[in-house]
Amino acid sequence: MGTVKIEKIGGLAGYGLPGSRLKSSGETAISALSTADQAWVEASFQKPPQSREAGNERDMHRYRITRTTNGRDQTIEVPEALVPHALKACVTDKLL
Numbered sequence: 001m002g003t004v005k006i007e008k009i010g011g012l013a014g015y016g017l018p019g020s021r022l023k024s025s026g027e028t029a030i031s032a033l034s035t036a037d038q039a040w041v042e043a044s045f046q047k048p049p050q051s052r053e054a055g056n057e058r059d060m061h062r063y064r065i066t067r068t069t070n071g072r073d074q075t076i077e078v079p080e081a082l083v084p085h086a087l088k089a090c091v092t093d094k095l096l
Helices: 035-046
Strands: 003-010 022-029 061-069 072-079 092-095
Touching: 035 061, 035 072
Parallel strands: none
Antiparallel strands: 003 022, 003 061, 022 092, 061 072
16 A cells, blocks of 8 residues: 655745755555545545635645655645644654
């Protein structure tokens, strides 16, 4: 089934953006997620969720989620508010 890599990017601190000294990332096996979270991941790669908030997006965190399927990486970016807690909990912060 594979793994998913998760990166928190953006926000006021500029996590993960060029020139940033902060990196927030993690990884988890898809099989370690609940059935509902596995379904969310699958659905999100079929049709990535869009933010419902238009005004402050540039100050909000986003999550870059990458999975490998059949030897190919697929990546989506999702607004923080739409990411399941189990995926957010995999992320740790590092000072570069």
